[in-house]
Amino acid sequence: MSDILLAGGIVTTPAGAVPADLRLGEDGILAVGPDLDRDGAEVVDCSGCWVGPGLVDPHVHLREPGQEWKEDIESGSRAAAAGGFTAVVAMPNTDPPIDSGHLARFVADRGRRVGLVDVFPAGCVTAGRAGQRLAHLDELWAAGVRVFTDDGDSVSDAGLLRRAMEYLADLGGVVSQHAEDRGLAGAGQVHEGEVSARLGLVGIPGEAEEVVVARDLAITRLTGGRYHVQHVSTAGTVALVRAAKEERLAVTAEVTPHHLAFDHRAVLSTDPAFKMYPPLRRPEDVEALRRALADGTIDMVGTDHAPHAAHEKDVPFEDAPRGVIGLETAVAVVLEMVGLGPVDLFTRMASAPARMAGLADRGRWLAVGEPATITVIDPATTWVAEGFHSRSVNSPWRGRALRGRARHALLRGRFTLRDGEVQW
Amino acid sequence: MRHLLDIADLDRADLEGLLDDADGFVEVLARPIPKVPALRGKTVTTAFFEASTRTRLSFERAAKVLSADTMTFAPGTSSLSKGESLKDTVLTLQAMGSDLLVMRHQAVGAARRAAEWLSIPVVNGGDGAHQHPTQALLDALTVRRRFGSLEGLEMAIVGDIRHSRVARSDLLAFSTLGAHVTLVAPRTLLPVTTEGWPVTVSPSLDEVLPAVDVVYLLRVQTERGGASVFPSLAEYTSRFGMTRERRRRLKPGAVVMHPGPMNRGVEIADEVADDPDALVLEQVSLGVAVRMAVLFRLLGGETDV
Amino acid sequence: MKALLDAADLARAVRRIAHEILERNRGADDLVLVGIHTRGIPLARRLAAALAEAEAPVPVGELDIALYRDDLDRRPVTRVGATRVPVPIDDRVVVLVDDVLYTGRSVRAALDCLADLGRPRRVELAVLVDRGHRELPIRADYVGKNLPTSTLERVSVRLAEVDGEDGVWVGAEQ
Numbered sequence: 001m002s003d004i005l006l007a008g009g010i011v012t013t014p015a016g017a018v019p020a021d022l023r024l025g026e027d028g029i030l031a032v033g034p035d036l037d038r039d040g041a042e043v044v045d046c047s048g049c050w051v052g053p054g055l056v057d058p059h060v061h062l063r064e065p066g067q068e069w070k071e072d073i074e075s076g077s078r079a080a081a082a083g084g085f086t087a088v089v090a091m092p093n094t095d096p097p098i099d100s101g102h103l104a105r106f107v108a109d110r111g112r113r114v115g116l117v118d119v120f121p122a123g124c125v126t127a128g129r130a131g132q133r134l135a136h137l138d139e140l141w142a143a144g145v146r147v148f149t150d151d152g153d154s155v156s157d158a159g160l161l162r163r164a165m166e167y168l169a170d171l172g173g174v175v176s177q178h179a180e181d182r183g184l185a186g187a188g189q190v191h192e193g194e195v196s197a198r199l200g201l202v203g204i205p206g207e208a209e210e211v212v213v214a215r216d217l218a219i220t221r222l223t224g225g226r227y228h229v230q231h232v233s234t235a236g237t238v239a240l241v242r243a244a245k246e247e248r249l250a251v252t253a254e255v256t257p258h259h260l261a262f263d264h265r266a267v268l269s270t271d272p273a274f275k276m277y278p279p280l281r282r283p284e285d286v287e288a289l290r291r292a293l294a295d296g297t298i299d300m301v302g303t304d305h306a307p308h309a310a311h312e313k314d315v316p317f318e319d320a321p322r323g324v325i326g327l328e329t330a331v332a333v334v335l336e337m338v339g340l341g342p343v344d345l346f347t348r349m350a351s352a353p354a355r356m357a358g359l360a361d362r363g364r365w366l367a368v369g370e371p372a373t374i375t376v377i378d379p380a381t382t383w384v385a386e387g388f389h390s391r392s393v394n395s396p397w398r399g400r401a402l403r404g405r406a407r408h409a410l411l412r413g414r415f416t417l418r419d420g421e422v423q424w
Numbered sequence: 425m426r427h428l429l430d431i432a433d434l435d436r437a438d439l440e441g442l443l444d445d446a447d448g449f450v451e452v453l454a455r456p457i458p459k460v461p462a463l464r465g466k467t468v469t470t471a472f473f474e475a476s477t478r479t480r481l482s483f484e485r486a487a488k489v490l491s492a493d494t495m496t497f498a499p500g501t502s503s504l505s506k507g508e509s510l511k512d513t514v515l516t517l518q519a520m521g522s523d524l525l526v527m528r529h530q531a532v533g534a535a536r537r538a539a540e541w542l543s544i545p546v547v548n549g550g551d552g553a554h555q556h557p558t559q560a561l562l563d564a565l566t567v568r569r570r571f572g573s574l575e576g577l578e579m580a581i582v583g584d585i586r587h588s589r590v591a592r593s594d595l596l597a598f599s600t601l602g603a604h605v606t607l608v609a610p611r612t613l614l615p616v617t618t619e620g621w622p623v624t625v626s627p628s629l630d631e632v633l634p635a636v637d638v639v640y641l642l643r644v645q646t647e648r649g650g651a652s653v654f655p656s657l658a659e660y661t662s663r664f665g666m667t668r669e670r671r672r673r674l675k676p677g678a679v680v681m682h683p684g685p686m687n688r689g690v691e692i693a694d695e696v697a698d699d700p701d702a703l704v705l706e707q708v709s710l711g712v713a714v715r716m717a718v719l720f721r722l723l724g725g726e727t728d729v
Numbered sequence: 730m731k732a733l734l735d736a737a738d739l740a741r742a743v744r745r746i747a748h749e750i751l752e753r754n755r756g757a758d759d760l761v762l763v764g765i766h767t768r769g770i771p772l773a774r775r776l777a778a779a780l781a782e783a784e785a786p787v788p789v790g791e792l793d794i795a796l797y798r799d800d801l802d803r804r805p806v807t808r809v810g811a812t813r814v815p816v817p818i819d820d821r822v823v824v825l826v827d828d829v830l831y832t833g834r835s836v837r838a839a840l841d842c843l844a845d846l847g848r849p850r851r852v853e854l855a856v857l858v859d860r861g862h863r864e865l866p867i868r869a870d871y872v873g874k875n876l877p878t879s880t881l882e883r884v885s886v887r888l889a890e891v892d893g894e895d896g897v898w899v900g901a902e903q
């Protein structure tokens with residue numbers, strides 16, 4: 001296999017984002033600089049594009065094992081590659097849930113065999129995700145799991161959360177929390193406010209998220225462990241995270257593209273494409289989330305890619321399952337909603353998620369010797385969100401025109417996405 | 425007008441126009457032979473996924489007076505209980521020759537979803553706690569026929585506003601037609617916010633009573649756990665019930681309305697319910713005329729207005 | 730468009746028809762005039778005035794045929810108007826009144842409506858203008874003016890009560 005030369009892009013190096021060529025071999029980056037020698041290399045035009053470390057999504061649902069009609073590791077990998085991702089952290093709320101080593105290995109092996117993105121399974125905090133007693137954390141750790149979450153539910157027992165964090169603090173793992181207080185959320189479908197009042201729907205107040213985060217941050221302080229806030233949706237949660245960081249607690253936070261793009265008024269259409277947890281909140285929350293992602297209070301983007309089959313979403317709003325897909329549209333939405341430059345974009349969508357998930361060789365600025373796992377983004381190209389690679393199509397952007405897209409992606413020197421086509 | 429899903433989709437001219445048509449149909453219903461051939465050959469299908477006999481019968485009567493054929497879908501005995509999706513159910517009803525679907529469903533937005541799936545007109549007969557447009561139309565018609573116009577009228581809607589599709593539709597229709605609407609309820613039965621709504625809010629029926637022209641009583645929805653948001657039914661009655669004593673304090677000419685069915689002795693006293701001045705039964709008969717106007721408008725060709 | 734009848738012509742036609750009605754029915758007993766919405770109604774009232782002047786007052790009713798039309802799918806429907814006949818029509822002579830007789834479908838719809846209101850002894854038809862091109866076996870008993878037209882032409886009757894002026898115009902279809 002000949003070397004690959006990515007020519008004419010803006011490359012994120014340790015010295016910042018600079019116009020440069022990048023020469024890659026199978027084992028890693030061979031050279032970075034302007035006007036590199038093209039002899040013996042396959043030249044790929046990257047003019048107008050941003051070249052950076054392969055994108056990492058810290059929060060996706062691949063639905064395998066157990067719910068393959070919505071998605072499986074193969075279709076999910078294709079969707080991830082199409083979106084420019086080279087690694088994903090797969091949530092463990094499958095059927096059965098990933099609460100033991102052999103199930104984690106199953107997911108990772110499947111991902112390896114598909115070979116389009118690296119699939120890193122997250123593991124449950126509690127056995128069976130039942131919230132009663134801890135899962136086999138050491139066994140999961142031995143199988144390579146570094147992120148622990150009961151996503152889909154909160155770990156609601158404070159004592160249990162404390163023990164999990166203390167245990168994982170020794171190992172260096174992180175508890176990633178889906179913050180939803182069941183008592184406050186109740187049978188809520190949308191954000192509790194003007195829209196829910198108008199539609200006659202039971203709502204979920206922002207406090208259902210904030211009370212859990214506030215309590216968890218206190219436990220983080222108590223234990224000295226690592227804590228990650230999933231899908232932040234309110235200005236109140238942003239404030240809690242900011243205060244925790246000022247106090248130097250080991251806290252990180254993620255936001256989804258859809259929470260950056262839509263507020264609860266989108267739900268007035270009663271289209272289930274806008275139904276997810278956390279629900280879309282007020283315009284002032286959306287503003288706070290955008291600012292927080294720009295200034296780094298929110299460290300990273302996680303799509304919470306949640307496929308549901310068409311027939312499952314093609315029902316009245318109240319009856320629809322929560323969640324939307326997001327792998328293939330994430331880059332475009334983040335670029336449009338928060339005007340990030342290349343360094344910040346790759347920080348939020350590659351470096352920070354890699355660091356949180358314990359992936360030491362990912363998300364590193366491009367330099368000689370670094371892995372040839374790269375994403376090339378065209379920030380200006382316009383395209384229409386249709387023909388999804390995901391098995392499900394429950395996207396609020398379906399059929400809409402978007403701007404910005406991953407053009408190429410390479411995993412260890414091999415193209416997984418080339419000129420917008422998944423190399424399958 | 426292709427569907428009737430939400431009162432918010434209609435402006436004042438649309439509302440007045442439908443009420444004008446309904447007046448014409450009141451005359452038809454008063455004839456010795458109340459039947460006209462206007463919708464002959466058309467099939468009106470009612471699909472009530474949430475129990476209701478009154479509204480369904482009202483629509484069926486309206487269809488029959490217009491000489492349309494009717495089909496009734498009853499979920500209990502149907503394949504829906506075999507797990508058929510709502511979408512497949514309504515598509516099947518359309519394929520069987522329905523020209524129009526009247527739908528009631530417990531989920532907010534169900535009728536709008538159906539309107540997206542189907543090529544025939546859809547009438548929302550009630551979707552969760554969201555809207556019940558024909559109820560609002562018949563209530564508005566009842567008030568208009570009694571007072572001549574809603575412009576400037578003081579109207580109070582009393583009771584469980586939070587869970588009431590009737591309240592949400594009525595307040596929009598009444599205020600669009602020029603009335604001033606006050607919602608009277610304890611905080612637990614009000615929507616979480618009424619910001620931006622064209623209404624006033626009051627926790628006291630007694631304070632509002634002397635000035636109102638119309639008191640519209642909502643049913644305490646004991647089957648939706650209405651009693652559990654209130655300490656006891658007796659307490660509800662003492663604070664918000666239209667007792668005989670409160671009826672006497674209404675100003676001359678003021679009227680009492682109720683969408684039915686009534687919980688006698690709870691939100692409305694027995695004697696008040698049977699008061700010849702109460703408009704409850706008139707609401708029912710005008711309901712048929714209003715539904716005739718809606719069916720005629722949706723099935724009688726595109727209107728040019 | 731050319732004006733074929735002016736206000737004076739119109740008034741003369743109304744007076745003449747009134748007399749013809751009285752002659753044919755030997756007086757005004759048992760007569761009811763029923764105007765077909767829209768312009769048939771003011772015409773019926775004018776006829777009633779002429780009849781009252783000549784002999785005796787005659788009750789006037791209004792009929793809206795929107796609920797009886799056979800072509801709802803193809804033509805836009807306007808508002809449902811009022812149908813109001815102040816006296817029972819059983820066993821009486823009903824004179825339907827309309828401005829223009831053309832295909833005959835409006836009259837057919839009016840006859841169906843009358844059948845739902847009662848059983849008249851006889852129904853007669855008075856029109857201001859008969860422009861031919863019948864699609865049903867219907868004929869007028871009283872005609873203000875026979876106006877053979879082509880189907881490409883448009884006949885426009887204007888009445889002061891509705892349009893602000895009196896007259897009948899014929900012109901090319903727009």
